Amino acid sequence: MKGLSFPFTHEATFVSRINRFKVSCLLDGKEVFAYLPNPGRLWDILAPGRKVYLAESPEGSLPTLIAAEKDSLPILLHTHYTNRVAQFLIDHGLVPSLSGLNVKGKEVRVRDRRFDLLLSDGREDLILEVKSCTLFGERIALFPDAKTERGAAHLLLLREISKRGMRAGMLFVVHSPKVSFFLPHYHLDAEFSKILFQARESVLIKAVSVGWKVAERRLELLPTAKELEIPWHILKKEAGDRGLYLLVLRLESDAVVGVGRKGTFSLRAGYYIYVGSSKRGLEKRVRRHKRRRKRLFWHMDYLSREAKDMKDIVIRTNSLGECELAHLVASIFSPILGFGSSDCRCPSHLFFSRDNPLGSEHFLRLIQYVQIDRLDDLLGSNARNSPLF
Known part of the structure; x- marks a missing residue:
């Protein structure tokens, strides 16, 4: 099986976040600025002194920060790459809940929203929205890392699509191989968490963990992935407005x-x-x-x-x-x-x-x-x- 990888050109040291999409790094002792294609808070990953991986961009543009290390493991931060990761996992049967499905289309428009993938088993289709998850502890991952009105709107439309008789789902790709459980980040985004909890009966909600390694100036996807358990009962116990x-x-x-x-x-x-x-x-x-x-x-x-x-x-x-x-x-x-x-x-x-x-x-x-x-x-x-x- 041919693997999936993304190239980078430099290893640097994170210094500070200037704004939502721009960071400062040290490269060979000099300050450089880089584009960060990730709107999350990333407090636990982009801490001063952490190693980050930069990829060259077209001339005149800032280099792009594609990954950073946490606990000596590389974490993919480039959210635009996540759909390619999801497609690779689906194509190679690494998400058991989606086995037998193939990618039929991308960036599928429904009303005023675009969904990442359209899957099909030859008989019926499934609209799938993909989310990148980079917030995790020792065994549990949480999404989102910043409030997401867009994610909530996607969920509401997925619920409506499902009620009309078409299959719909949301797949969370967690960029850590060590976690075993996934939850919505009910501490941070109660509205998204509430909608996800309500949608679980009609929308396919799945999470899968993946790992990465660095080899020859490339970030390589490890050949293993696992589906994560979603312990909904924790929300019932803990997720009130208190x-x-x-x-x-x-x-x-x-x-x-x-x-x-x-x-x-x-x-x-x-x-x-x-x-x-x-x-x-x-x-x-x-x-x-x-x-x-x-x-x-x-x-x-x-x-x-x-x-x-x-x-x-x-x-x-x-x-x-x-x-x-x-x-x-x-x-x-x-x-x-x-x-x-x-x-x-x-x-x-x-x-x-x-x-x-x-x-x-x-x-x-x-x-x-x-x-x-x-x-x-x-x-x-x-x-x-x-x-x-």
């Missing part, structure tokens, strides 16, 4: 912040990580924190007036507590004593970092644990249902 959140924000300069009756806090310029929770209305709570204008109530309201560049990390959960999360963050960063912990015995729920914590391997591992890896404990548990989304 849970925990981390807010990462930046102070440009030293500040003295008044916090109501708590008095004032002298805070250094740098980054702050706040741990919070909401028993209901989690999304609404986070949106409120990010608003510039609001009635001052929570400790965080006072700090957010002074801060810049707030980012949120949501952990939808019915099984992890706010103080547990604060304890985990305290193992990495320095606490601001007395901030955000008036109703518990924790020293603080606010922590300081001189550098951006989203560039810290330890913090990225913490996010991976609370959003992904701790779900291992639920894989064998068909826990009782709770309100979903």
